[in-house]
Amino acid sequence: MQFKLFLTFKYWYSMQLYNKLSAKERAELIQEAGKDRLTLSFYKYAKIGNPRIFRNHLFINWDQMEVLGRIYVANEGINAQLSLPADRFDEFKNHLDSITFLENVRLNIAIEHDNMAFLKLKVKIKNKIVADGLNDHTFDVRNKGIHVNAETFNELIDDENTILVDMRNHYESEIGHFKGAMTPDVDTFRDSLPIIEEDIKAHKEEKKLVMYCTGGIRCEKASAYFKHKGFKNVYQLEGGIIEYTRQVNNKNLENKFVGKNFVFDQRRGERISEDVIAHCHQCGQPCDTHVNCANEACHLLFIQCEDCKTDMDNCCSTKCQEVHSLPYEKQKELRKGQGNSNDIFKKGRSEVLKYKKDLK
Ligand SMILES: [Zn+2]
Ligand SMILES: [Zn+2]
DSSP: OHHHHHHHHHHHHHHHSSOOSOHHHHHHHHHHHOOOEEEEEEEEEOOOSOHHHHHHHHHHHHHHTTOEEEEEEETTEEEEEEEEEGGGHHHHHHHHHTSGGGTTOOOEEOSSOOTTSOOSEEEEEOSOSSOOOOOGGGSOTTSOOEEEOHHHHHHHHHSTTEEEEEOSOHHHHTTEEETTOBOOOOSSHHHHHHHHHHHHGGGTTTSEEEEEOSSSHHHHHHHHHHHHTTOSEEEEETTHHHHHHHHHHHHTOOOOEEEEEEOSSTTOEEEOSSOOOOBOTTTOOBOOOEEEOSSTTTOOEEEOOHHHHHHTTTOSSHHHHHHHHSOHHHHHHHHTTOOOSSOTTTOOOOTTOHHHHHHO
């Protein structure tokens, strides 16, 4: 009996709570289904007593709705980026509404969709839903900045008394940002806070500090942090660049964002204005297409134009090109014992990228 129970448990555990398919199998299924998928994101700070139970609840329900994506669950809340078949949206929305703290949560729905944006459903338990490096017990995280919509945001950034700060990382603001924004040259959100504070600390009292990020989540903590540090007038763009763009289009407002909005899925970026403000990191010509180096041992995130893509076989350097041209088994052998040198979204910098260095 006990043995049987164990088997049942094992079956349930392996079949329901984790991915059954590889990315390749999933891609084929999506292709075969031929259904349009929606890409969306949302987050919510809320007290979650048992993240594991919550995580499993989400996985079981969303897996059967064919939801794919990357979802972080922590004691402090949830941060989700995902895609699902468009015709299952109502079902998904009803499920969200059945969870008290997610009822009517704002969903940031992408402008450009890619059916292959996500190929697995990963619901991970984390210490925090954003790696901010902050000790939340040292300040009041609920004392946030004032949320503003696109219209008010436009007015604020026209104001001479405003300091506009981009809370994202260098590779994100490089391909697109609001006109006149400070774009800190940082690799992580954690690094950006003290750097920004140092740059603008003389204006704590009299200036308006206005901040924005991709979907608003980073500003939720950052605005409270800057208020704690003594900034008197702190504002944040509600719903970030994604929601701003939606409002600009719906209400026919002036768009003050130039270039592309970097996103953390296979699409890499959504075009917001026709301006191409970045350059190919290899030849310097105007380009804002992020790629990952094709050498799996490198995987560096960088900007590459079509010409260089062809010349370099999708690689960041001749060294990677050589490795990439070897038989797969040989490549695997070379990789043995060496960790992945560049995590996908982390670096975006390398000595081999001539034009990235020049731009710094
Ligand atoms: Zn190029
Ligand atoms: Zn490389």
